[in-house]
Amino acid sequence: MSKMLLFTELLIQQKNVTMEMNKKMRAGLLLVLFAGVFCACSGNVGKIEVEGALKSCEQKMKQTLSQLETDSCLLPRSMSLKDSLWSLVSVYDWTSGFWPGILWYGYETSCDAFIKENAVHYTACMEQLLEPQYSGDHDLGFQFLCSFVNAYRLTGEEHYKQAALDGADKLAKLYHPVVGTICSWPYMKQQKGWPHNTIIDNMMNLELLFWASKNGGNPSYYDMAEKHARVTMKNHFREDYTCYHVAVYDTVSGELIKGVTNQGAYDESFWARGQAWAIYGYTMVYRETKNKEFLNFAEHVADVYLEHLPDDYVPYWDFYAPNIPDEPKDASAAAVVASALLELSQLETDSLKSQKYFLEAERMLCSLLSDKYWAGVTSPAFLLHSTGNYPAGYEIDAAINYADYYCMEALVRYKKIKENS
Ligand code: GLY
Numbered sequence: 001m002s003k004m005l006l007f008t009e010l011l012i013q014q015k016n017v018t019m020e021m022n023k024k025m026r027a028g029l030l031l032v033l034f035a036g037v038f039c040a041c042s043g044n045v046g047k048i049e050v051e052g053a054l055k056s057c058e059q060k061m062k063q064t065l066s067q068l069e070t071d072s073c074l075l076p077r078s079m080s081l082k083d084s085l086w087s088l089v090s091v092y093d094w095t096s097g098f099w100p101g102i103l104w105y106g107y108e109t110s111c112d113a114f115i116k117e118n119a120v121h122y123t124a125c126m127e128q129l130l131e132p133q134y135s136g137d138h139d140l141g142f143q144f145l146c147s148f149v150n151a152y153r154l155t156g157e158e159h160y161k162q163a164a165l166d167g168a169d170k171l172a173k174l175y176h177p178v179v180g181t182i183c184s185w186p187y188m189k190q191q192k193g194w195p196h197n198t199i200i201d202n203m204m205n206l207e208l209l210f211w212a213s214k215n216g217g218n219p220s221y222y223d224m225a226e227k228h229a230r231v232t233m234k235n236h237f238r239e240d241y242t243c244y245h246v247a248v249y250d251t252v253s254g255e256l257i258k259g260v261t262n263q264g265a266y267d268e269s270f271w272a273r274g275q276a277w278a279i280y281g282y283t284m285v286y287r288e289t290k291n292k293e294f295l296n297f298a299e300h301v302a303d304v305y306l307e308h309l310p311d312d313y314v315p316y317w318d319f320y321a322p323n324i325p326d327e328p329k330d331a332s333a334a335a336v337v338a339s340a341l342l343e344l345s346q347l348e349t350d351s352l353k354s355q356k357y358f359l360e361a362e363r364m365l366c367s368l369l370s371d372k373y374w375a376g377v378t379s380p381a382f383l384l385h386s387t388g389n390y391p392a393g394y395e396i397d398a399a400i401n402y403a404d405y406y407c408m409e410a411l412v413r414y415k416k417i418k419e420n421s
Contacts, residue, residue, distance in 0.1 A: 037369065037370055037371050037374065038050070038052045038053035038056070038369040038374065039365070039366035039367075039369040039370060048362065048365055048366055048369060048414060049369075050411055050414055050415045050418065051415075053369055053374075053411055054109045054110075054408075054411055054412075054415070056374075056382075057102075057105075057106060057109075057382055057404075057408055057411070058106050058109070058110045058112065058115065060375075060379075060380045060381065060382055061102060061103060061106045061115060061380075062114070062115070063380035064076055064086060064380040064381075065114075065118055067085070067086060067380065068086075068088075071121075073090065073091060073122070073125035073128070074088035074089065074090060075088060075089055075090075075091070075093075075095075075096050075099040075100075075122060075125070075401075076088060076099055076401055077089045077093060077095050077099075077400070077401050078095075078386075078388060078395050078398050078399060078400040078401065079379070079381055079398060079399045080398055081379075081384055081385075081397060081398065081399065084378055084379045084380065084381075086380070086381075091125050091126050091128050091129055091143075092128075092129070092134070094137075094139035094142065094143070095142070095400075095401050095402055096126065096143055096147075097126065097142050097143035097144065097145065097146035097147045098142070098146055098401040098402045098404070098405040099122055099401055100119055100122040100123045100125075100126065100146065100147040100150075100151070101145075101146030101147060101150050101405050102401065102404055102405050102408055103115055103116075103118050103119035103122060104119045104123075104146075104147075104150035104151060104153075104154055105150070105405075105408040105409060105412055106119070106408070107119050107154065108154055108412065109411075109412060109415075119151065120151075122147070123147045123148060123151045123160070126143060126144070126147045126148065126163075127163060129143055129144075129167065129170075130163065130166050130167065130170070135170065135173070135186070136170055136171075137174065137183075137184060137185055137186055137187075138171065138174065138182050138183075138184040138185070138199070138201070138202040138205050139205070140167050140170050140171040140205065140208070141171055141202075141204060141205020141206070141207065141208040141209075142204060142205060142402075143167070144163070144164050144167030144168070144171075144208055145164075145204075145205070145207055145208050145211070146405060148160045148161075148163045148164040148167065149164050149208070149211055152164060161215060161216070164208070164211065164212070164215075165212050165215065165216065165217045167208060168208045168209055168211070168212035168217050168218075168221060169212075169217070169218070171205065171208055171209065172209060172218065172221055172224060174186065175224050175228070176196050176249075176251060178251055178252070178253075178254040179196050179198075179231065179249045179250075179251060179254045180227045180228065180230070180231040180254065181196075181198040181202070181227075181228045181231050181232060181247075181249070182198060182202055182205070182224075182228055183196050183197060183198065184197055184198050184199040184201070184202045184246075185197055185199065194246075194248045194257075195248070195249065195250055195251045195257075196248070196249040196250075196251045197246050197247065197248050197249070198228075198231075198232065198236070198246070198247050198249065199245055199246050199247075199262070199274075200232070200236055200243050200244070200245055200246075200274045200275075200277050200278050200281075201273075201274070201277045202228070202232075203228075203229065203232060203277055203278055203280070203281025203282065203284075203285070204277050204280060204281050204284075206225040206228055206229060206281065206284070206285065207225075207284050207288075209221040209222070209224055209225040210222060210225050210284075210285075210288040213225075222288075225285070225288070226285070226289055226291075229281070229282070229285045229289075229294065232247070233282075233294075233297055235247050235249075235256040235259075236259065236278075237278075237301070238268075240304055241300040241301050241303070241304045242270045242275060242304055242319075243274055243275055243278050243301070244259030244260065244261065244267070244274075245260070245261040245262050245263055245264050245271050245274045246259065246260045246261065246262055247259055248260065261391075262391075263389050263390070263391060263392075264318050264391075265318040265320055265321050265322065265390070265391075266320075268320075269318050269319070269320040269321070270308065270318060270319035270320045271317075271318050271319075272305075272315035272316065272317055272318060272319060272330045272333040273317075273330055273332060273333040273336065273387075275301065275304070275305045275319075275333070276305070276332075276333040276334075276336035276337045276340070277336065278301045279298065279301050279302045279305060279336075279337055279340045279341070279344075280336050280337070280339065280340035282294055282297050282298035282301060283298045283302075283340045283341075283343050283344045283347065284340075284343070285298075286298055286347060287343065287347060295347065295348075298344060299344075299353070302337075302340070302341065302344065302357065305337060306360055310325070312367045312372065313334060313360075313363045313364040313366075313367045314329050314330070314331055314333075314334040314364070314367055314368070314373065314385070315329065315330055315333050315334065316328070316329055316330070317329065317330040317333075317387035317390050317396075318390070321390075328385070328387045328390070328396050328397045329385045329386075329387070329397075330385075330386055330387040331368060331373050331383045331384065331385045331386045331403050332383070332386040332387075332388075332400055332402055332403035332406070334364050334367070334368055334373075335364075335368060335383065335402075335403050335404075335405075335406035335407040335410060336402075336406045337361075337364060338361045338364040338365045338368065338406070338407070338410040339361075339406045339407075339409045339410035339413060340361075341357045341358070341360055341361035341364070342357075342358065342361045342410055342413040342414055342417060343413060344357045345357040345358035345361060345417075346417065358417070361410070361414075362414070365407075365410055365411070365414060368383060368407055372384075372385075373385055375399060379399065381399030381404060382399075382403070382404040382407050382408070383399060383400075383403040383404055383407055384397075384399055385397055386398055386399065386400040386403040388400055
């Protein structure tokens with residue numbers, strides 16, 4: 001709390017205005033910050049105050065920046081809800097791209113030079129991932145999309161484009177032509193004896209391959225990404241469209257050996273974030289291919305998720321966790337799905353479906369922006385109550401950077417839809 005107030009003071013001093021104006025500004029700023037609720041929910045249909053929420057995101061980004069060492073390449077990943085201090089990771093952590101990605105969205109919505117300066121700095125840090133001795137895993141997609149692809153989208157600078165293309169080349173090296181998917185975790189061959197594994201999260205990272213194929217990279221990456229999506233559609237899902245976390249494949253026949261979990265409650269469970277990655281992933285694949293088969297599939301994987309949601313639109317970490325309602329929630333899954341459904345609503349040509357997915361996304365966003373999930377002024381994070389890895393016992397009921405990234409993305413998408421309607 002005291003740190004936040006000190007930070008508020010600093011902001012006001014930097015503006016170099018008169019004492020009288022300082023008082024008024026501080027009162028106004030604190031009002032915005034203390035409100036902390038950007039959706040007035042009524043009968044589950046909310047009116048989202050998107051500008052207020054984005055302003056709060058910008059304040060929180062600056063609060064985080066005030067906690068970080070200047071010129072360091074350590075990035076904020078998550079925090080326990082007890083102390084409001086970020087745990088920091090290196091660029092090699094799978095979540096490293098989300099912090100520069102948050103800053104790029106912050107720059108997009110605010111045009112703030114200080115936020116841009118930091119987005120540039122943390123994106124430059126990510127270049128270490130291009131060192132030849134680092135081969136990486138499927139997370140290269142998250143890492144390069146959030147940082148370099150956003151940087152290129154907003155600045156048009158060629159070096160960002162080149163870095164993203166180089167990242168895509170590294171990701172494509174993990175593709176197995178017999179199986180027809182990317183090997184998500186190459187080290188699991190040794191650790192678990194799996195010949196080839198693909199996790200549902202990997203659907204997100206196909207976007208880097210699609211992006212590269214249309215931005216001067218190898219055109220065959222389009223086919224690679226489409227094939228991965230098709231093979232995953234065939235093997236990764238149960239009849240009711242819920243998905244396994246991990247599919248293990250035989251590299252000689254290319255056939256599925258088994259579906260298992262790593263982060264879900266058990267192999268046949270319904271891990272919330274896994275399904276969220278699938279909803280976002282197939283929506284994105286439809287955007288890129290315009291193939292209605294993928295649209296149809298995105299609708300099915302979204303509908304089963306929606307059917308299982310609790311009243312507040314934020315799932316428990318696993319829909320089949322044994323002690324519901326006494327299980328932690330996963331706000332990160334809700335943020336990913338809100339962003340995905342906003343996109344799905346815009347891709348739909350059927351107006352009833354479009355309206356349905358938009359309203360569901362709005363309800364999710366509204367819940368995330370309520371005081372139950374939106375972190376108050378004492379925290380520099382945006383969202384409370386995410387679950388990272390329950391079986392491994394970490395980041396349970398925590399604030400996590402990817403929840404914030406997809407929440408910010410959802411807010412930006414929501415704002416654009418509202419402006420164009
Ligand atoms: N991609 C890792 C996770 O969702 O936890």
